[in-house]
Amino acid sequence: MTKEELLSSAGLLIQPSKQVSAEYxxxxxxxxxxxxxxxxxxxxxxxxxGGNRAMMDDNHRNHARFLESLFSLYSPSEFVETVLWVFRxxxxxGFQLTYWPAQLDTWVELLRSELSPxxxxxxxxxxxxxxxxxxxxxxxxxxxxxxDAAVPKH
Amino acid sequence: MTTPYENQALNTGVAGALQQEYLKxxxxxxRKLALEIIMDAYRDGYSIPGIYMDVFQEALYEIGxxxxxNQITVADEHLGTAITQYVMSxxxxxxxxxxxxxxxxxxxxxxxxxxxxxxxxxxxxxxxxGWDVMxxxxxxxxxxxxxxxxxxxxxxxxxxxxMFFNIPKVIKLVEATRRxxxxxxxxxxxxxxxxxxxxxxxELEGCEVALNLREALNLTRGDISxxx
Numbered sequence: 155m156t157k158e159e160l161l162s163s164a165g166l167l168i169q170p171s172k173q174v175s176a177e178y179x180x181x182x183x184x185x186x187x188x189x190x191x192x193x194x195x196x197x198x199x200x201x202x203x204g205g206n207r208a209m210m211d212d213n214h215r216n217h218a219r220f221l222e223s224l225f226s227l228y229s230p231s232e233f234v235e236t237v238l239w240v241f242r243x244x245x246x247x248g249f250q251l252t253y254w255p256a257q258l259d260t261w262v263e264l265l266r267s268e269l270s271p272x273x274x275x276x277x278x279x280x281x282x283x284x285x286x287x288x289x290x291x292x293x294x295x296x297x298x299x300x301x302d303a304a305v306p307k308h
Numbered sequence: 309m310t311t312p313y314e315n316q317a318l319n320t321g322v323a324g325a326l327q328q329e330y331l332k333x334x335x336x337x338x339r340k341l342a343l344e345i346i347m348d349a350y351r352d353g354y355s356i357p358g359i360y361m362d363v364f365q366e367a368l369y370e371i372g373x374x375x376x377x378n379q380i381t382v383a384d385e386h387l388g389t390a391i392t393q394y395v396m397s398x399x400x401x402x403x404x405x406x407x408x409x410x411x412x413x414x415x416x417x418x419x420x421x422x423x424x425x426x427x428x429x430x431x432x433x434x435x436x437x438g439w440d441v442m443x444x445x446x447x448x449x450x451x452x453x454x455x456x457x458x459x460x461x462x463x464x465x466x467x468x469x470x471m472f473f474n475i476p477k478v479i480k481l482v483e484a485t486r487r488x489x490x491x492x493x494x495x496x497x498x499x500x501x502x503x504x505x506x507x508x509x510x511e512l513e514g515c516e517v518a519l520n521l522r523e524a525l526n527l528t529r530g531d532i533s534x535x536x
Contacts, residue, residue, distance in 0.1 A: 216473070219471075219473040220472060220473050222473065223472055223473040223474075223475055223476055224472075226476060227475055227476070227509045229504075229505050229506060229507075230506075231504050231505065231506045232472055232504050232505055235504035236472065236504070239376075242376060242377075243375075243376045246376060246377045246378040247378050248378075298377065
């Protein structure tokens with residue numbers, strides 16, 4: 155899928171209601187802390203994040219802050235450009251391709267257990283969009299990733 | 309073999325050579341040499357706003373790109389920014405204003421925002437262009453900002469935000485400004501948070517956006533008061 159197609163499909167996502175956005179906002183710090191704990195307990199985590207745990211923790215906190223803002227100020231271009239930037243920057247710092255599905259699946263599991271069913275109904279399409287389009291983001295970020303990306307500089 | 313700072317994306321010509329030289333010194337942490345390069349360029353006739361636009365701004369964009377591609381570390385990135393702020397503060401004492409009186413400006417970074425150098429650069433360049441500038445730094449509570457706009461009797465209020473997730477705070481600050489001053493103060497927004505937004509949220513309607521120093525100059529030389 156090209157970047158234009160990603161923009162077009164992101165344009166079909168519906169901005170969550172104020173109540174749902176506020177619920178995500180209230181829970182985001184705890185969600186990010188749970189994400190860091192769960193991902194940090196994985197035996198393969200050091201490999202997946204290129205030995206860069208602190209950067210992973212930052213990514214999860216920023217992910218939650220970013221999505222909270224996105225849910226109240228939805229902009230397809232901001233969504234696509236930011237996800238693409240994250241793929242470029244984190245892959246360049248040694249994050250492996252296996253990190254992205256592991257991360258997104260864990261977010262969805264957490265959200266399912268912590269959000270109300272109404273909030274999950276409105277928020278899940280955004281996660282589903284990221285999960286479905288991972289391969290496109292990998293392809294779009296491929297040319298940007300240096301050959302020695304497996305050796306993070308922090 | 310090329311070093312990380314020898315990047316094709318940088319400008320060519322005199323500005324390009326100066327950028328490359330400056331970038332090389334700041335990434336090596338050679339503060340005095342970086343300052344000397346800039347002071348030499350100034351003495352050779354390069355204007356201060358020109359140095360800000362052609363060298364500082366471009367070098368800092370490049371530093372961001374080098375971090376993104378893992379060619380430099382976070383420490384290198386912070387070193388480059390810190391040296392640039394040091395050089396800017398030395399250059400500032402030579403800043404001459406254009407002689408025009410364009411109005412009074414208060415400039416700040418939104419609360420929660422830690423990135424300061426962009427707002428500082430806009431402040432200096434607009435001061436050189438004839439604005440009476442009060443630069444507040446960043447991460448200031450809204451009530452303090454409102455008080456400063458009042459004290460400075462500002463015509464224009466500039467807000468910088470690098471992170472998209474700080475835009476809700478920008479909205480709150482804009483709303484507070486409008487409650488206090490109505491349309492008598494024009495608002496200019498800038499910074500990375502606005503770079504990929506195709507349109508402003510409805511709450512920010514009527515604000516102007518400047519994505520770089522050149523745009524800030526062009527915008528503030530026009531009739532910004534007509535777009536309050």
